[in-house]
Amino acid sequence: MPAIFSKNSVFTGVVDSYCVACSQHLRTQEDVLAHIQTTSHGDKLKSLGYFEKYKNDFIRKVKSVYFCEVCNVLFPTAAKVGLHITEQSHLEGKRSRVVKRTSDVIVFQDNVVISDNAWNGLVEDNCVLCDREFDDVVVHKAEHSHVINLIKGAVTFAPDSAIYRKLDKIYQCLNCNKIVAGNFTEHLASTEHKNAVICHNSGDENNQSDGHSVNEEAGEKSTDDEKPVTSTPNIDGKSLYTKPVQMKDKKPVAAPSVSKDVESFAGRHGLTINNDVVQCAQCPARIPATLRHVQEHVFGFKHQQNLSKNREKQSSDESKKMEKVNFEKYVTELTMCDSNGGILFIIINKQFCFKTSDLLGIVIFNNKLICQFCRVELLNHPNACRHIESAAHRDLLENCMVITSVENEFIRELRSDMFDCCCCARVESDWEDMLEHLKTPQHKKNKEESDRLLRILTEDMAAKQRSNQRFSNPLNFDHIFQREMLAMLLQMRRF
Known part of the structure; x- marks a missing residue:
């Protein structure tokens, strides 16, 4: 429960809430946030005030109930409130409020x-x-x-x-x-x-x-160099400091040169120094040339936020430079092989190794075959066969583009709003989302496993001198579709 709710006299449960001040039922947290910002709620809360006897414990009384803002608890009588305010949980919560x-x-x-x-x-x-x-x-x-x-x-x-x-x-x-x-x-x-x-x-x-x-x-300032400063800062009318400090005569001081620590720290974080002033082009801002001021700026919220925005812009600029080539032109060698577990794999250009189901965009989800490229559910085996062999599905695969601007990755652009990572069988609708996916630990783990399988299968084929079907342009997917469909059906029977 957000503390701001109880501070606004809102009694909150797991889902529902009740404004004690306004006697109003609020069904969601969004309703509470909207309600406590209304003028009518603010006016009622202000006129209500705290119960005089227990005002230091943040207790409000509305009609016949007492509400503890600290603990989010309602009481029917003042006697029970008197017992509650002595409890350790209330005392801890009360003190944290001040x-x-x-x-x-x-x-x-x-x-x-x-x-x-x-x-x-x-x-x-x-x-x-x-x-x-x-x-x-x-x-x-x-x-x-x-x-x-x-x-x-x-x-x-x-x-x-x-x-x-x-x-x-x-x-x-x-x-x-x-x-x-x-x-x-x-x-x-x-x-x-x-x-x-x-x-x-x-x-x-x-x-x-x-x-x-x-x-x-x-932040005290003296208006007379010869007189002591006696002003006393206060919070809520109560004095915090009382001891006067005698101000010394002001003397002109030469502007200090920028220290090597400041130069080093500023340089590492892309800041420049001009006339003993540190300048930040990201924000932009002029910063006093002291290590404390420069560090506070660099690690401050505004600078970090600007850095994040600039990184996003840079990522967007990189996405505009995306280079790609047609799938048929990209693939110079395509080999199919079986693993010991009976799963079919495709090796592309002796560089990438994927399950053929991932290349075709077919996944099993909740015991159902799904084509995540065409975004359809394949209800039964005959229907799945017809879909994989359909002109629309084959045209999508044969005419897709391979992104070549990302090194050591096999990413396909199936449509302008569909990017496929074969390594993870992951589809994203936005290129920047795909770039973020490539940075995730899960993708890196899958990439390592794919590279490991590539080495094992390549060594196995060389050792056994197996003869494999190879396809040259223009590609013929018939053999791939037929064998993959058999493997998918066998996999379906395992569930």
């Missing part, structure tokens, strides 16, 4: 501040969530595996604003951003921990593990 990200820090209950490094499990040069060391903080935070571990890493809220993670036999205290291997209860009672909580509440910059002053994170 945790939010503000600027570069995590704020709990509007007054407890956790540094971004601590929230990400980064203690010195080690990530406790990924259980490994890292070289670059920005790069590691952007890694998909780290993000997944961050989301999976459960956080526990203890009394007195303590927040920690339990990882195997150790604890990470997020208030102190410290690993505790011994008695964690003793750590929570220690002066060190209590001071850390107090310092984070007051915003003491010396306890910010990110290495930036609190006033820098809050």
Whole structure:
């Protein structure tokens, strides 16, 4: 159940939902999404508010029922609500509702501040969530595996604003951003921990593990170089930081030259440097020439999205350059052979080996013969024989095009909206979809198996000096059709 549903006073089941505020039955999640965006729902929710006695527990009362937004549970009486709010599951859910990200820090209950490094499990040069060391903080935070571990890493809220993670036999205290291997209860009672909580509440910059002053994170600016900054940032009207910082006199500083690290990183990711400014042609954007700013841009959502779009465009451009040749002109040698299992194989140009059924486009699905090229079901044996020998089916095979612009692959264009990978007996209606298919692990596995069979059959034929029927242009498929039909019928009897 999406959290946004319960936050909008929607009681949700497996399929159906019910808006407590509007007394309306919603049949699907799409209905819920549409409903909670209506003006009438927003107005009712705003006028309803929370039940005064339990407003800090996110309980709403509508007529004679009480709804817990945290747990998605309904109660008939206030007495049962009183019992529910003491349950551990509710307390955990409630606390998670009052945790939010503000600027570069995590704020709990509007007054407890956790540094971004601590929230990400980064203690010195080690990530406790990924259980490994890292070289670059920005790069590691952007890694998909780290993000997944961050989301999976459960956080526990203890009394007195303590927040920690339990990882195997150790604890990470997020208030102190410290690993505790011994008695964690003793750590929570220690002066060190209590001071850390107090310092984070007051915003003491010396306890910010990110290495930036609190006033820098809050974005404070002084209008008088000789006066201390005393403005206090706040969230929901409550002060986060109170300690003033004396601003030093501003002195002109020469523009720093671009470091070798920045040049190297920018070059590896296709960025250019001009007049001590890094430029990204993908986005386009001008980026300050610091390693942190360049890395944040490269691993940022906008840049990654633009890269993906450009790759798609490049793939589209490649598809326009697709080279192909007529099947009859492409095939210079075609050999049929039997495997030990009685399955017929076709070897094309001594390079590709396929089951003849895959070449013909005939597959068995749910004990039925299907022609995936003509997109028809072959209901019975006589009908299957007639279809394979039909002019329409044979014309489709004999006049198809073989794509030659993809190396070491046998891909046919049967029609403008039908591309066939013989190796996998896979048909795609779009060329870009076929290109994506060729990258899949399943195709690579099938290709390896096809190459292995080619070597085995070739060696077997050479060893036994078998005589095989060969077809030269113009191709005659009669022999292939007749033998393949017998093999398909035998295969049908096995089911």
